[in-house]
Amino acid sequence: MRKKAKVDPWSEAIDHGWREARSHAAFRHLRCGPRPLDAGAPSDIRAYIGGEVIYYHPRHRAEASEWAWVFAHCLLHAGFGHLDPRTTRAGNIEQAGRHQHQRQPHPAYRAACCAVVDQYLVTMKIGRRPLEFPLPPGISDEHETAARWRETTVPEGCRRDDPPDFLIVDVEAAQRFDHPRHFAAGLAAAARDALATAGGEHAEHGRRPKRPWDAALGWFVSSYPLLGALAAGMTLVADVDLARTWDISIAAVNAEAGEIYINPLAGLNDEQWRFVLAHEMLHAALRHGERTGARDPHLFNIACDYVVNGWLVEMDVGQMPEGLLHDPDLKGCSAEEVYDRIATDLRRQRKLATLRGRGLGDVLGEPLPRPGTPGRYVDLDEYYRNALVTGLAYHLGGGRGTVPAALEQAIRALDQPPLPWDAQLARWFDEHVPTVDKRRSYARASRRQASTPDIPRPAWTRPEENVRLPTFGVVLDTSGSMDVTLLGKALGAIASYATARDVPRARVVYCDAAAYDAGYLPVEEITRGVRVRG
Incomplete structure (x- = not known):
């Protein structure tokens, strides 16, 4: 039977060392690979990187841990841009290297680059530093250090007598490899992995410990009825990249998606997260984004922050983070009243910060784009109204303490459904089109009462003198948003109310892509039907 070939332990150590270094997330995107040198290469060469290849002496x-350190050292040279001639001075590049189109670094520049790499490698905790390599001296800028060492001398502890462990390529190759960009992508991936590990996403058996914002949201569901129903329907999105892309300092909310976007790096404790989440939930439930109207969105957001923060401080919900907007003098004011006050000093108010950051509103008009986000298929007004009204009833019925009067009034206002359009139209006629007053008269009665003409009887009569009759204008949306049935009901209601108030004519304007003025039409013509344009 043929014996198996004996495995070389030293070659196996090289393979294990490369796999250990390459497995680090920071090097995940670097396009570099190892290649052995010829057996006759100088013995003082351990490894060096040139372009996309790390050459090592077989x-x-x-040991494998030392090889991992050596390979990581070479990869960091590439990631830090030490192979790119555009990142250093011409004086730091010497004669041609071992291969064509590659040059060796100046000894001072090489020593400074290795010192920076070794110092960074200590924090990465990859492998074990070989004993013959010096300890890093603790420098932060290799270019300034190299310039200083070139004028003086390289310290004894940083001097390297072996051949350089990196070679500088030409500009074309540096642009093609683009090692610093790939290294930056790897660092971002490593940061995400570290945050996921710290947040418990890689915990054993899928049991992830609650993060502080999750614990704060759960507290509302279990212990705070006023906002419990709201908290149960909100989704927390804790994404560092999303927060960085949209400049979210602490948190922001979108009522349409029912999502609260938070920055996991905000560094708040549990009590502060309770305050922040309650703040954003009230923004969504009270529809502050839809109430902006023609106002400046950022200033109205600031005004709403003053009001909401005042309520939360009064109710002692969590702990308000430092730097948020709060003014006790504004207690009891609505957001619209606060807006009217602060709108006089635009320059100062634009410097104020919301939970999203300075100059940015934390009430988002649209959901932030992210993968795997299903839409909501519910009536948002009804959802938020029911959640707040039900929560208020449980809160007051359970003896949870008082609620600020302004907040209770705002919640109860949500519980009153808006008037239907025909009732609003009747109210408008009552306010703007008065009826013709009738006068008491003792004149002769009508012929129906001629049997007793000598008996005067009181009666209601209209004045016989000329009076100015009222009129009004009607703007009809004929763009298609109103169907034929609804349009007919609207015209009929207008005609009936006009007849009841003795309006002889009404001006009708049809609005589609352009306005069509039909002029003053008799009410009877509107009743019989008109030709709609648009």
Whole structure:
């Protein structure tokens, strides 16, 4: 039976070392690979990187942990841009290297670059530093250090007598490899992995410990009835990249999606997260984004922040983070009243910060784009209204303490459904089109009462003198948003109310892509039907 070939432990150590270094998330996107040198290469060469290849001496004896450190050292040279001639001065580049189109670094520049790499490698905790390599001296800028060492001398502890472990390529190759960009992408991935691990996403058996914002949201569901129903229907989106892209300092909310976007790096404790989440939930439930109207959106957001923060401080919900907007003098004011006050000093108010940041509103008009986001198929007004009204009833019935009067009034206002359009139209006629007053008269009665003409009887009569009759204008939306049935009901209601108030004519304007003025039409013509244009 043929015996198996004996595995070389030193070659196996090289393979294990490369896999350990390459497995680090920071090097995930670097397009570099190892390649052995010829067996006759100088023995003082351990490894060096040139372009996309890390050349190593196959006969060098070292443990796998040391090889991992050596390979990571070479990869960091590429990631830090030490192979790119555009990142350094011309004086730091010497004669041609071992391969064509590659040059060696100046000894001072090489020593400074290695010192920076070794210092960074200590924080990455990859492998073990070989004993023959010096300890990093603790420098932060290799270019300034190299310039200083070139004028003086390289310190004894940083001097390297072996051949350089990196070679500088030409500009075309540096542009093609673009190692710093790939290294930056790897660092971003490593940061995400670290945050996921810290947040418990990689915990054993899928049991993830609650993050502080999740615990704060759960507290509302279990212990705070006023906002419990709201909290149960909100979704927390904790994404560092999303927060960085949209400049979210602490939190923001979108009522349409029912999502609260938070910055996991905000550094708040549990009590502060309770305050922040309650703040955003009230923004969504009270529809502050829809109430802006023609006002400046950012200033109205600031005004709403003053009002909401005042309520939360009064109710002692969590702990208000430092720097948020709060003014006790505005207690009891509505957001519209606060807006009228602060709108006089636009320059100062634009410097104020919401939970999203300075100059930015934390009430978002649209959901932030992110993968895997299903839409909501419910009536948002009804959802938020029912959640707040039900929560208020449980809150007051359970003896949870008082609620600020202004907040209770705002919630109860949500519980009153809006008037239907025909009732609003009747109210408008009552306010703007008065009826003709009747006068008491003792004149002769009509012929129906001629049997007793000598008996005067009181009666209601209209004045016989000329009076100015009222009129009004009607703007009809004929763009298609109103169907034929609804349009007919609207015209009929207008004609009936006009007849009841003795309006002889009404001006009708049809609005589609352009306005069509039909002029003053008799009420009877509107009743019989008109030709709608648009």
